[in-house]
Amino acid sequence: xxxxxxxxxxxxxxxxxxxxxxxxxxxxxxxxxxxxxxxxxxxxxxxxxxxxxxxxxxxxxxxxxxxxxxxxxxxxxxxxxxxxxxxxxxxxxxxxxxxxxxxxxxxxxxxxxxxxxxxxxxxxxxxxxxxxxxxxxxxxxxxxxxxxxxxxxxxxxxxxxxxxxxxxxxxxxxxxxxxxxxxxxxxxxxxxxxxxxxxxxxxxxxxxxxxxxxxxxxxxxxxxxxxxxxxxxxxxxxxxxxxxxxxxxxxxxxxxxxxxxxxxxxxxxxxxxxxxxxxxxxxxxxxxxxxxxxxxxxxxxxxxxxxxxxxxxxxxxxxxxxxxxxxxxxxxxxxxxxxxxxxxxxxxxxxxxxxxxxxxxxxxxxxxxxx
Numbered sequence: 001x002x003x004x005x006x007x008x009x010x011x012x013x014x015x016x017x018x019x020x021x022x023x024x025x026x027x028x029x030x031x032x033x034x035x036x037x038x039x040x041x042x043x044x045x046x047x048x049x050x051x052x053x054x055x056x057x058x059x060x061x062x063x064x065x066x067x068x069x070x071x072x073x074x075x076x077x078x079x080x081x082x083x084x085x086x087x088x089x090x091x092x093x094x095x096x097x098x099x100x101x102x103x104x105x106x107x108x109x110x111x112x113x114x115x116x117x118x119x120x121x122x123x124x125x126x127x128x129x130x131x132x133x134x135x136x137x138x139x140x141x142x143x144x145x146x147x148x149x150x151x152x153x154x155x156x157x158x159x160x161x162x163x164x165x166x167x168x169x170x171x172x173x174x175x176x177x178x179x180x181x182x183x184x185x186x187x188x189x190x191x192x193x194x195x196x197x198x199x200x201x202x203x204x205x206x207x208x209x210x211x212x213x214x215x216x217x218x219x220x221x222x223x224x225x226x227x228x229x230x231x232x233x234x235x236x237x238x239x240x241x242x243x244x245x246x247x248x249x250x251x252x253x254x255x256x257x258x259x260x261x262x263x264x265x266x267x268x269x270x271x272x273x274x275x276x277x278x279x280x281x282x283x284x285x286x287x288x289x290x291x292x293x294x295x296x297x298x299x300x301x302x303x304x305x306x307x308x309x310x311x312x313x314x315x316x317x318x319x320x321x322x323x324x325x326x327x328x329x330x331x332x333x334x335x336x337x338x339x340x341x342x343x344x345x346x347x348x349x350x351x352x353x354x355x356x357x358x359x360x361x362x363x364x365x366x367x368x369x370x371x
Contacts, residue, residue, distance in 0.1 A: 003356045008258060012190065012351075017048055017339045018182040023262045027182055028052070036269045041152050041177040041332070042066065045124060048182055048339035049117075062121075063151070069125035070146040070155065072097075073104045077133050077143055085138045090131065090327045091214040095207055097130045098123070102203035109201055116345060119202045120338040127334050128152070131327040132159035153177055156331065161319065168280060169318055172273045176311060179266040180329055182336025184259070188212040188219070192337045193344045197351040202341055209337045210330055216253075219326040219333075224253040225312035226322045229289055238292045246300065254309030255297050263304035270310035277317035286313040 004010050018027050025032040027044060028051050035044060039053075042063050046054040054062065076097050083093060102108040105122065107115045133143035144162055146155045153174035157165040165173070183189070192209040196202070213219035232241045245252055257264050271290075278287040290313055297303050315325050 006258075012185060012353075013193065015185070015340065015343060016051060017336065017343060018184050020184050020259050023260050023265060025183070025265050032179065032265055033269075036175055036178050036266070039178055041174050041181070041335075044178050044181050045152075045335045048335050049120065049342065064148070065121050066125045066152055067146060067148040067150070067155065069122045070129045070159075072101075072126050072129045072133060072143070075104070076100055076130065077137060080134050080137050088138075089214075090134055090323055091210065091219075091330070093134045094127070094130055094327050094330060095210045095214065097134070098127070098203060098210060099207045101126060101130075102201065105203070108203055111199065111201070111345075113342075113345075116202055116342060120342065123202065123206055124334055124338060128156040128331045129159060131324065131331055132156060135160060135321065135324060156328075157318065160324075165318075168276070172277055172314060173318060175269060175273060176314060176328070177332040179269055179307060180311075180332035182333070182339065186218070187215075188333065189337055189340050193340055194351045196341050196344050197348055199348065202338070205341045206334060206337055209333075213326065213330055213333065219329045221253045221306075221308035222312040222315070222329070223322050223325045225309055226316055226325065228253065229286055229312065229316075230322075232289055234285060235288045235292055238289055238296070242293060242296050252293070252297055252303075254312070255301075255303040255305055257304075257306045260304075260306070264306040266307040267305045267310060270307065270314055271305070274310045274313040274317070277314060281317050283317065286316060 016028065018025065019029075027035060028047050030047065030053075035047075039047075040059075042059060043053060045066075046052075046058065046062050079100060080093060080097070101123070105119065107119055110116075110119075129143070129146065136143050144159045146159055147164075150158055150164065151170065151174065154165050154170045157163075157169060157173055185193075188209040191212040192205040195208040196205040216224060228241075232238055242252070274287045274290065275284075278284045290310060294305050294309070297305075312322075312325065315328060316322065320328065
């Protein structure tokens, strides 16, 4: 029995949701570059779940359904107030809240296709309200109800800050959501599919996926990128800082990718958005530092930036707390998780791989008194 560490290169299932072929990322056959420049996140949600772009009436209906389902049961927020707020990472709060949401959904354990699609809409809608609600509660503020007139991206920023975003901020956040929506069989998506392959419910699948995304080798990378930029402080400090990292043989977060060999196609969109936003905010140092780091790491190590690297300065420029970066990832990626979960249900088989045994052999039991 041969093994592959981390299942690298192993094809575990068939899927029509997204693909990465020759360093090109597509959602249902649509190139990510095309979608990033032209599509709303609501269109991408519909595309991932239905395999095609929506007609206007379908998009209007989905947009309305998402807006009216964003409200979170007040009991969830009351639970949050009882958390040890100063110690709880937002990803832990999100993981717990999503599990709790199932308790308030009468269809939580209904497994027919129509019920699952309704739950998908509710989950997609409520996660941004959970993330923003927790953020406000820990600041001693009251969660803000969404506005049905706003887009998904605008509603997130409105519920977070209490102010409707300007067009540039809404466009930037929408683009970030589109770019993070799905990414083939990544760790959290695989976790979701393994979970629901037991015929567990959607809430369990999404809770499991959030647990996988929480790790710094998956969703937590952009938060650590911003921590690095904050530590560096200015462009003048980049060279010495990065050299020290090299000397200590430490990992620089936001670079390299197991699947992409010639660079992450999503990175260029966030690089451009970082440049634009940091100029607007008057804090171009974040972009300038990022560019210099990219130049050094690419030239010295041959590594290219991935989606996490420039998303850090984008989110920072939008006034978002650094530990909310990964929950924002989840706010987008839940669209892909749900698409994969629905696909898994359609043609399900329990996912049960084997393991090569490498432990001791032919051992015999020794009575306790003789050990």
